[in-house]
Amino acid sequence: MSQPIKLSIPSDPKYLGLIRKVLQELLDSSDVPDDTARRLILCVDEACANVIKHSYEGSCDEPIEATFTIAGDDFKVQIRDYGKQCDLSQIKPRDLEDIKPGGLGTHFINEIMDDVSYCTNRTKGTLLTMIKKIKTGLTSTQNKG
Amino acid sequence: MSQPIKLSIPSDPKYLGLIRKVLQELLDSSDVPDDTARRLILCVDEACANVIKHSYEGSCDEPIEATFTIAGDDFKVQIRDYGKQCDLSQIKPRDLEDIKPGGLGTHFINEIMDDVSYCTNRTKGTLLTMIKKIKTGLTSTQNKG
Amino acid sequence: MSIDLKLDKAGDAVTLSVNGDIDMSSSTKMRDALAPLFHTDNKVVVVDLSGVSYIDSSGIATLVEGLQWSHNSKNKFRLAALTPGVKDVFEIARLLTVFEVFETKELALAP
Amino acid sequence: MSIDLKLDKAGDAVTLSVNGDIDMSSSTKMRDALAPLFHTDNKVVVVDLSGVSYIDSSGIATLVEGLQWSHNSKNKFRLAALTPGVKDVFEIARLLTVFEVFETKELALAP
């Protein structure tokens, strides 16, 4: 697959379910194991939720573009927004010792993904790139055998 | 909803299920009745299948871009390809009296959609625009009441 | 998203049960299973569509081919258990009356 | 994609059963249902998560709030029937041990 799958949704939380469905379907069809798929879906959901909350500050009708590429063992997702750019050092999880609501999204992303980078080197908005090495159906069958 | 939902897939028949799922999800969330949703999904599937067969002549790794907009009572879908442009007069269903395989896709599209237009007025490929007046959940509830 | 196929032979009748969406990516698989059924001594070939909620023009085209194969081989060709979604597509294609259509697989198999 | 909520009061315990995906679009609904349960004379507040296969950080945040409300109100706060997907998220958040978690709703309600 060299042509990626792209999905663009409005920045409304009600479309997060749509983006999860698309990704589920895509990962299923690539024979990515269920538990891995679940975690990748979580990261994409959290990244989009952060775009809605922080980049678009709750505005529901701005574009969020997600691009999914599966190439070999690499699953790559890019999330592009055109909202407020922030000081990248601000993007960080809370201290997990401190049990309080919030600050978990970026922790999930950092914990699950192998590589996470935010790029604001453009006129508007941010491009988030997340990469995860995955075992597709083929690879995991070989491992079992 | 003024930001449309966009989905771009490779021109491989295996992604037709993905595009159907996305549309199902979107129409569900807009409370479009099931039977209407089913017919709209059929049209989009047929249009994409035609792009794969005729515009890309079976090549599986070219982009197909679908854009869905629901505005008021209008459901609009645009299918963009970058393949072979054809003589638009060639795009027509077979005579239905003549029972034979093939030639049904465009018949479904013409029968179901209120407005269908193909535009080749660009350097590469075709933009198909299909529009259907729909009753969303709200409208149909009012009709029942 | 692929379809599952099951073959059931009983006497001189054979039933092909299809499960899943029949679209451009899966109709060839159904065609490959259906075609050989007309080359044997099956008097009746039934396609059970109870597990199919979606069919597109490529699926319909394959069933129209089945009709032609049955004319050539003198076997009967019957469709059973169309779900509302599938029935609707046949109706838009104006093909519902062209096929022998039965409510259930059992009725389609009755002599 | 929204969640369904069901409230079940039995003696001085109350169970909130959640069905569906808990995400940014639905967690507020769960929060609105959960918050008032700590203002009444419920000794035990149970959230039955057997119908939830997906939860994100906003859902977890709401449950962490529940924990805080329970500390303030001296009611017990318990989670029941975590599906593998939900359990995994709690584990990545390192929060599984912070909550009282029970295999089933019945066990969570046992005195």
Ligand SMILES: Nc1ncnc2c1ncn2[C@@H]1O[C@H](COP(=O)(O)OP(=O)(O)O)[C@@H](O)[C@H]1O
């Ligand atoms: N897309 C983003 N744009 C700007 N700031 C962000 C973005 N994502 C995360 N942040 C910053 O990182 C912090 C931690 O994010 P997160 O762990 O998801 O928790 P929460 O969103 O609940 O605060 C946020 O509070 C915010 O300051």
Ligand SMILES: Nc1ncnc2c1ncn2[C@@H]1O[C@H](COP(=O)(O)OP(=O)(O)O)[C@@H](O)[C@H]1O
């Ligand atoms: N996207 C397209 N690009 C070029 N030609 C097309 C396209 N869609 C349809 N056509 C033409 O219209 C004809 C009828 O299409 P259709 O009714 O879908 O049946 P089929 O694809 O089975 O032939 C096709 O055979 C083709 O010549």
